[in-house]
Structure formats: C-alpha cells, structure tokens
Amino acid sequence: MKAFNVRILLIAPIILAIAFGSFLPQSVSADVPKAEDDFQIAKVAEGVYAAIAKSGGLASGNAGFVIGNDGVLIFDTFFTPAAIEELIAEIQSLTKLPIKFAVNSHYHLDHTGGNQVLAARGVPIIAHDNVMIWQTTKNKRFLPAPEELAKRKADAAKQLADTPAEQADKRSQLERTIRRLDAMMTIKLTNPTKTFKSGTMTLDLGKRKVILATLPGHTGGDVFAYVPDAKVVFTGDLGWSRTLPNLVDATVNDWIPTLDQILKQHPTAKFVPGHGNVAGAADIKDFRDYLDDLRARVKQGIANGLTVDQAKQQLTLPEKYKSFAFQNFAVPNVDDMYKELKATKQTN
Ligand SMILES: [Zn+2]
The missing domain is CATH 3.60.15.10 (Ribonuclease Z/Hydroxyacylglutathione hydrolase-like)
Structure with missing residues (x-):
C-alpha cells in the first residue's frame, strides 16, 4: 500500500503537467493565440x-x-x-x-x-x-497613428511586467491587447x-x-x-x-x-x-x-x-x-x- 502511494505521488506532477500543457512545445501550447x-x-x-x-x-x-x-x-x-x-x-x-x-x-x-x-x-x-x-x-x-499604437503597446507591456503570475486572467488580457496592437501596426x-x-x-x-x-x-x-x-x-x-x-x-x-x-x-x-x-x-x-x-x-x-x-x-x-x-x-x-x-x- 505504501509503495502504491509513492507511485501516485511520483506520477501526479506528470499528469498535471500534461493536463496543463507544460509538456507541449511552445508553438502549440494553450496560451499561443490561434x-x-x-x-x-x-x-x-x-x-x-x-x-x-x-x-x-x-x-x-x-x-x-x-x-x-x-x-x-x-x-x-x-x-x-x-x-x-x-x-x-x-x-x-x-x-x-x-x-x-x-x-x-x-x-x-x-x-x-x-x-x-x-x-x-x-x-x-x-x-x-x-x-x-x-x-x-x-x-x-479607427486606426491610431503608429506612435500612438507604439505607446499603447509599451504601456500594456509595462503593466504585464508588473502583473504577478497569479493574476493569470489579467496577464492573458494584457497579452491579447499586445497581440491586437501588434496586428494593428501592420494595417x-x-x-x-x-x-x-x-x-x-x-x-x-x-x-x-x-x-x-x-x-x-x-x-x-x-x-x-x-x-x-x-x-x-x-x-x-x-x-x-x-x-x-x-x-x-x-x-x-x-x-x-x-x-x-x-x-x-x-x-x-x-x-x-x-x-x-x-x-x-x-x-x-x-x-x-x-x-x-x-x-x-x-x-x-x-x-x-x-x-x-x-x-x-x-x-x-x-x-x-x-x-x-x-x-x-x-x-x-x-x-x-x-x-x-x-x-x-x-x-x-
Ligand atoms: Zn460598420
């Protein structure tokens, strides 16, 4: 019984890692927008x-x-x-x-x-x-000037850097904002x-x-x-x-x-x-x-x-x-x- 418990403890982090995608390469991980x-x-x-x-x-x-x-x-x-x-x-x-x-x-x-x-x-x-x-x-x-877009991006990037990992929702919101600003800069x-x-x-x-x-x-x-x-x-x-x-x-x-x-x-x-x-x-x-x-x-x-x-x-x-x-x-x-x-x- 004891040995069984130890095995569960060893396997659990692997199951968690698979479930949350941390074993996946970056290009297909859940947080890369598609x-x-x-x-x-x-x-x-x-x-x-x-x-x-x-x-x-x-x-x-x-x-x-x-x-x-x-x-x-x-x-x-x-x-x-x-x-x-x-x-x-x-x-x-x-x-x-x-x-x-x-x-x-x-x-x-x-x-x-x-x-x-x-x-x-x-x-x-x-x-x-x-x-x-x-x-x-x-x-x-509807399309701010390039300098304005760059400023908004810098602001969002700074906020992201200041946002701790526990605030995952806020971080992902900021990441989406930055992605959108990057895309707008190419229009x-x-x-x-x-x-x-x-x-x-x-x-x-x-x-x-x-x-x-x-x-x-x-x-x-x-x-x-x-x-x-x-x-x-x-x-x-x-x-x-x-x-x-x-x-x-x-x-x-x-x-x-x-x-x-x-x-x-x-x-x-x-x-x-x-x-x-x-x-x-x-x-x-x-x-x-x-x-x-x-x-x-x-x-x-x-x-x-x-x-x-x-x-x-x-x-x-x-x-x-x-x-x-x-x-x-x-x-x-x-x-x-x-x-x-x-x-x-x-x-x-
Ligand atoms: Zn319209």
Missing part, C-alpha cells in the same frame, strides 16, 4: 461559410466565404491582415480553388483591415463607390479595386452566382451579398444579430426601410450579419425593431422637450434589448438618433 481565438467558422449552407468574430481577437467584425465551381469569394476582410491570413488558411483547408473575388461590405476598418493581403494576391476587391473615398480617409479615426489602409453605387453586380463562381446590391442606412456606402442557390444573405453591417449597432455613420430613417426591403425579399434566408451569430429573419426583424424603438423613444423625448443630455440619461434601453451584445452603444445611439432627428448629425 485562428480560433479570432473567429469561429460556421457552415451556413453547402460551400457557404460564416466566420464569426470573437471578442478581443484580431477579426473584430464577421466575414465569410462562398466556394463555387471555379473559385472562392471572400465577403469582408476582418480588422487585421493577420486575421484574414488565418481565414485564407481555413479556406485552403477546405478547397484548392483560387480566391476569385473579395467584397468589402463598407469602409469600417473591422471589415476592410485585411484588404492589403488580398490586394497583394491580385484578388479584385469589390465595394461601394464611397469606400474608395472613405477607406483611406475616414478610417483613420495599411488599402482601397478596393472595383466599385459600384447602384443596381446589382453578379459575380460568377462557375455554376454558382453571388449577387451584390447596395442599400443605405449603416454608412451610405454599404453592399450586401446574396447567394441565390443557397438562400444565404451576407448583410455586412446592414444586419446585426442580437447586438446593438454602431450608429456613428448611420441614417436610421434610411436603415429601417432597407431592412424591411431585405426581409421582404429574403423571408426564409439565412443571414450572416456583420456582428453576432448566424441569424434567421426573426433576428434581423428584432434588430430592425431595435432601430424603430430607438427612433420612437427619441422622437417622443424630443416632443417632450428633452435636451440631448436629458435624452441620454432618461431614455434607457427597453428590457428586450438588454441581452444584446455591445451594450456600450446604448447611450451613444440615443445621441446619434437625437442628432439625426434634429438634423444636426454630421453624416456621410
């Missing part, structure tokens, strides 16, 4: 995939891809070159077909930050005309190569077609994609699933009819939203209703004589939207809505 820390691939239909961004990773916005008979279309290029490289590796694990097209749903950096990778591969990048104007200008507000704002501003554009992937169209609301330069044979819509940021939207460039008065039109045309489609999980029409309708509720509440507030600051304080989010992600947008959205209704908002 694609699965940045996004989750979800198969939406045969050959149609969503890449759902994970919080704090290098993707930030959702992307997706469509595999046809003679090539692949990538819808949106994430926030960083590193993230789109990871997506290309995922695609290449599924098909040997070349990447034939990329699409930018709109200019926001969390959907275009990987453009340079596709441009370097000679892949045409298709977007709304306005992306050509805003990609390298307005996006600067070169890169224009699309082919643009349009009205009607539709049909992209040919052999037998499979992808139809692009544009509608207003989120930025005034948004493109969404429909895969007719699979009944899948990639909405870009025209659609958010169980997530409060960013209204910084939005015109809600245009956005609600846009969503009504998309829902009317695609009542049974699956939707790959710009943020949040793969959705059905009911989720897109909930999002449309959030915008409508917001507009109605703010309109009433203005009628009651509230100032913008009073509106931001008093018009709290209805219960039904409190489980949505990105709660930090709740108050700024009242501000944006107020300014839109008062016609004082600086929009595109």
Whole structure:
C-alpha cells in the first residue's frame, strides 16, 4: 500500500503537467493565440461559410466565404491582415480553388483591415463607390497613428511586467491587447479595386452566382451579398444579430426601410450579419425593431422637450434589448438618433 502511494505521488506532477500543457512545445501550447481565438467558422449552407468574430481577437467584425465551381469569394476582410491570413488558411483547408473575388461590405476598418493581403494576391476587391473615398480617409479615426499604437503597446507591456503570475486572467488580457496592437501596426489602409453605387453586380463562381446590391442606412456606402442557390444573405453591417449597432455613420430613417426591403425579399434566408451569430429573419426583424424603438423613444423625448443630455440619461434601453451584445452603444445611439432627428448629425 505504501509503495502504491509513492507511485501516485511520483506520477501526479506528470499528469498535471500534461493536463496543463507544460509538456507541449511552445508553438502549440494553450496560451499561443490561434485562428480560433479570432473567429469561429460556421457552415451556413453547402460551400457557404460564416466566420464569426470573437471578442478581443484580431477579426473584430464577421466575414465569410462562398466556394463555387471555379473559385472562392471572400465577403469582408476582418480588422487585421493577420486575421484574414488565418481565414485564407481555413479556406485552403477546405478547397484548392483560387480566391476569385473579395467584397468589402463598407469602409469600417473591422471589415476592410485585411484588404492589403488580398490586394497583394491580385484578388479584385469589390465595394461601394464611397469606400474608395472613405477607406483611406475616414478610417483613420479607427486606426491610431503608429506612435500612438507604439505607446499603447509599451504601456500594456509595462503593466504585464508588473502583473504577478497569479493574476493569470489579467496577464492573458494584457497579452491579447499586445497581440491586437501588434496586428494593428501592420494595417495599411488599402482601397478596393472595383466599385459600384447602384443596381446589382453578379459575380460568377462557375455554376454558382453571388449577387451584390447596395442599400443605405449603416454608412451610405454599404453592399450586401446574396447567394441565390443557397438562400444565404451576407448583410455586412446592414444586419446585426442580437447586438446593438454602431450608429456613428448611420441614417436610421434610411436603415429601417432597407431592412424591411431585405426581409421582404429574403423571408426564409439565412443571414450572416456583420456582428453576432448566424441569424434567421426573426433576428434581423428584432434588430430592425431595435432601430424603430430607438427612433420612437427619441422622437417622443424630443416632443417632450428633452435636451440631448436629458435624452441620454432618461431614455434607457427597453428590457428586450438588454441581452444584446455591445451594450456600450446604448447611450451613444440615443445621441446619434437625437442628432439625426434634429438634423444636426454630421453624416456621410
Ligand atoms: Zn460598420
């Protein structure tokens, strides 16, 4: 019996070491970030995939891809070159077909930050005309200057050095911040190569077609994609699933009819939203209703004589939207809505 106990004592540290990965080489150990820390691939239909961004990773916005008979279309290029490289590796694990097209749903950096990778591969990048104007200008507000990024990185590195090993959560948070800053330092704002501003554009992937169209609301330069044979819509940021939207460039008065039109045309489609999980029409309708509720509440507030600051304080989010992600947008959205209704908002 005594000998048995000794053996357990000798083996226990080995079992623990295996369980916690300390026997693994550094390149595959648990704390080295990988694609699965940045996004989750979800198969939406045969050959149609969503890449759902994970919080704090290098993707930030959702992307997706469509595999046809003679090539692949990538819808949106994430926030960083590193993230789109990871997506290309995922695609290449599924098909040997070349990447034939990329699409930018709109200019926001969390959907275009990987453009340079596709441009370097000679892949045409298709977007709304306005992306050509805003990609390298307005996006600067989402991409701090190199000196600022370097300063933030130095601050995070110092904090990490000062954080003891027992505070593992804080350390891993700081490591993720540093990884994100490193990835941001590699972004070169890169224009699309082919643009349009009205009607539709049909992209040919052999037998499979992808139809692009544009509608207003989120930025005034948004493109969404429909895969007719699979009944899948990639909405870009025209659609958010169980997530409060960013209204910084939005015109809600245009956005609600846009969503009504998309829902009317695609009542049974699956939707790959710009943020949040793969959705059905009911989720897109909930999002449309959030915008409508917001507009109605703010309109009433203005009628009651509230100032913008009073509106931001008093018009709290209805219960039904409190489980949505990105709660930090709740108050700024009242501000944006107020300014839109008062016609004082600086929009595109
Ligand atoms: Zn956006």
